Amino acid sequence: MNKCLKCQPHHRLLLTQLTRCYAAAGPEKSAPISGNGGLANKPDPQDIKCDYIGPPDAQSNLRPYVRHYDDSETTLARNLRLKRNEVEAWNMDFWTRHNKRFYEEKDDFVRLHKESGTEEVSADQMSEFYKTFLDKNWRIHLMYNISWYLKNFDILTLAAGVQLQRLVARAKPRS
Amino acid sequence: MILFKGMRRVKTQLKTPVDLVLIRYSTAATNTSHDANGSPTTSQVLQLPLVSQPAGDSTSAPMSKLKSQHLPENHTSWMPSPYTAPGKTFSQYKKLSKFRLTSLVVITTAGGYAMAPAAFDPASFVMCTLGTGLVSAAANAINQYHEVPFDSQMSRTKNRVLVTGQMTPLHAVTFAVVSATAGLSMLYFGTNGLTAALGAGNLFLYTTIYTPLKRISIVNTWIGSVVGAIPPLMGWAGCAGTLDAGAMILAGILYAWQFPHFNALSWNLRPDYSRAGYRMMAVTNPGLCRRTALRYSVAIAGLSVMAPLLDVTNYWFALETLPLNAYFAYLAYKFHEKSDSGTSRKLFRFSLIHLPALMLLFLANKKEWFFGKSASDEKKKESSYLAIKQSASSLGNVLPVAVAEEGPR
Numbered sequence: 001m002n003k004c005l006k007c008q009p010h011h012r013l014l015l016t017q018l019t020r021c022y023a024a025a026g027p028e029k030s031a032p033i034s035g036n037g038g039l040a041n042k043p044d045p046q047d048i049k050c051d052y053i054g055p056p057d058a059q060s061n062l063r064p065y066v067r068h069y070d071d072s073e074t075t076l077a078r079n080l081r082l083k084r085n086e087v088e089a090w091n092m093d094f095w096t097r098h099n100k101r102f103y104e105e106k107d108d109f110v111r112l113h114k115e116s117g118t119e120e121v122s123a124d125q126m127s128e129f130y131k132t133f134l135d136k137n138w139r140i141h142l143m144y145n146i147s148w149y150l151k152n153f154d155i156l157t158l159a160a161g162v163q164l165q166r167l168v169a170r171a172k173p174r175s
Numbered sequence: 176m177i178l179f180k181g182m183r184r185v186k187t188q189l190k191t192p193v194d195l196v197l198i199r200y201s202t203a204a205t206n207t208s209h210d211a212n213g214s215p216t217t218s219q220v221l222q223l224p225l226v227s228q229p230a231g232d233s234t235s236a237p238m239s240k241l242k243s244q245h246l247p248e249n250h251t252s253w254m255p256s257p258y259t260a261p262g263k264t265f266s267q268y269k270k271l272s273k274f275r276l277t278s279l280v281v282i283t284t285a286g287g288y289a290m291a292p293a294a295f296d297p298a299s300f301v302m303c304t305l306g307t308g309l310v311s312a313a314a315n316a317i318n319q320y321h322e323v324p325f326d327s328q329m330s331r332t333k334n335r336v337l338v339t340g341q342m343t344p345l346h347a348v349t350f351a352v353v354s355a356t357a358g359l360s361m362l363y364f365g366t367n368g369l370t371a372a373l374g375a376g377n378l379f380l381y382t383t384i385y386t387p388l389k390r391i392s393i394v395n396t397w398i399g400s401v402v403g404a405i406p407p408l409m410g411w412a413g414c415a416g417t418l419d420a421g422a423m424i425l426a427g428i429l430y431a432w433q434f435p436h437f438n439a440l441s442w443n444l445r446p447d448y449s450r451a452g453y454r455m456m457a458v459t460n461p462g463l464c465r466r467t468a469l470r471y472s473v474a475i476a477g478l479s480v481m482a483p484l485l486d487v488t489n490y491w492f493a494l495e496t497l498p499l500n501a502y503f504a505y506l507a508y509k510f511h512e513k514s515d516s517g518t519s520r521k522l523f524r525f526s527l528i529h530l531p532a533l534m535l536l537f538l539a540n541k542k543e544w545f546f547g548k549s550a551s552d553e554k555k556k557e558s559s560y561l562a563i564k565q566s567a568s569s570l571g572n573v574l575p576v577a578v579a580e581e582g583p584r
Binding site for chain 1 (some may be wrong): 251253254255257258320321323324327328333338339340343344345348387388390392445447448449452454455457458461514515554
């Protein structure tokens with residue numbers, strides 16, 4: 001449920017009874033933007049009441065997450081959070097390196113072709129670069145793919161476990 | 176497959192002026208501006224693929240972004256995840272299930288249903304189309320779940336709900352499981368086992384074979400075309416209970432259509448596909464890309480001419496589809512001769528008109544419509560009448576009533 005409603009008396013969001021958590025944006029840390037629950041700067045994991053996602057990183061194009069936690073976090077939830085952080089860091093690292101390689105090789109290719117006299121590199125010539133890049137990275141991509149699928153599935157099962165835990169915890173006080 | 180989103184003019188919900196939107200394209204976060212081959216930056220080509228209006232309309236291009244304007248990059252804001260704007264829960268599911276694509280799939284299924292040589296039953300029709308829609312939604316949701324890091328890399332897909340964190344992966348997968356269960360149950364209990372089996376097979380093919388294959392080999396395009404060809408078969412089977420040569424014509428046309436459609440679309444996305452690691456013909460074998468687009472557009476024309484021969488439609492159909500298919504083949508030929516953003520865009524756009532038009536023509540020229548009684552009942556009556564007559568003559572004085580056996584059909 002909305003754990004944050006009491007923390008935001010001035011923020012009457014419409015469908016707050018649905019299971020959506022809008023974090024208590026502590027005014028001293030970062031001011032909320034235009035009443036939509038957003039924050040301007042990267043929040044501290046312990047200050048927020050739910051996970052936050054940020055703008056895409058310039059090198060890896062992936063969006064960074066800040067995963068919240070507090071003292072009432074269960075072991076399973078902690079494992080999930082740590083696993084997610086680990087996978088996100090791994091992902092970001094991979095794509096940063098990969099994209100850097102792509103742009104460097106592309107610049108090299110363009111420079112090479114410009115040097116050999118052509119004014120502009122045509123689309124067909126660029127196609128050659130794209131193909132060789134893909135072929136060079138085929139094995140890397142395959143390994144990444146398999147790893148990513150497995151890690152993603154791990155996260156999914158952990159998340160399912162945490163969700164079940166929460167449902168059970170919510171059902172308990174009533175019984 | 177993607178359906179273009181750029182055709183309708185949007186009353187700008189943007190409070191930011193046009194230049195700010197253009198700035199967004201060239202921020203560091205969108206690396207596609209590194210394009211050095213002199214053509215307009217890929218992101219612009221992507222985002223304005225089908226808007227032939229002047230540059231002032233560039234605001235209407237980032238369709239999917241307009242509605243979710245709560246992620247403006249100039250603020251670089253951190254948003255809660257998951258996040259649903261009030262009243263937008265359903266639209267999130269629509270985005271997750273690729274609603275427009277699913278609608279096109281449902282249309283082809285309905286077309287298959289309508290073309291089948293059996294009586295039209297409204298209840299089973301609804302079950303068939305809804306079931307197919309749900310199965311397709313599930314398949315798309317699973318696809319998006321698997322492809323989050325790759326979708327982040329490409330401009331076309333970087334605003335998907337899982338990429339932007341509006342929905343958790345667990346939520347998306349739960350949606351997919353519920354949707355698939357509901358859809359397959361509807362197909363099994365509402366129509367028949369064959370349709371349900373086709374649906375389950377298609378779901379498996381798409382999520383488990385096509386999605387990983389996209390990053391391994393260009394064979395994925397052929398598999399993806401099979402995925403696109405199965406829904407009309409599902410519709411046909413849902414109505415008639417069996418598949419015959421006529422069903423294969425419909426499926427064949429849809430299979431062939433995927434090639435000019437997808438090859439034209441992917442032509443402009445080559446840098447993005449290459450960087451994200453997708454192996455598509457447009458990147459690895461541009462010559463093959465052009466040839467298959469042309470080849471299969473001619474195949475569509477050929478299959479349309481064969482349709483009357485297999486009793487699917489009447490002979491006017493062949494005449495009526497000639498101009499449509501000829502123009503399609505002409506555009507494919509132009510794309511083959513000179514592949515650039517202009518010809519590919521034209522071909523892609525026309526493919527989106529060509530398919531519904533072809534389906535309508537199919538419906539308009541259907542060989543015969545069956546209302547209430549099925550054709551086999553009519554034939555049975557005739558043949559048994561003949562049998563009685565024959566036996567009456569061959570057996571002389573034997574009472575016709577006693578020889579009401581199955582006559583020649």
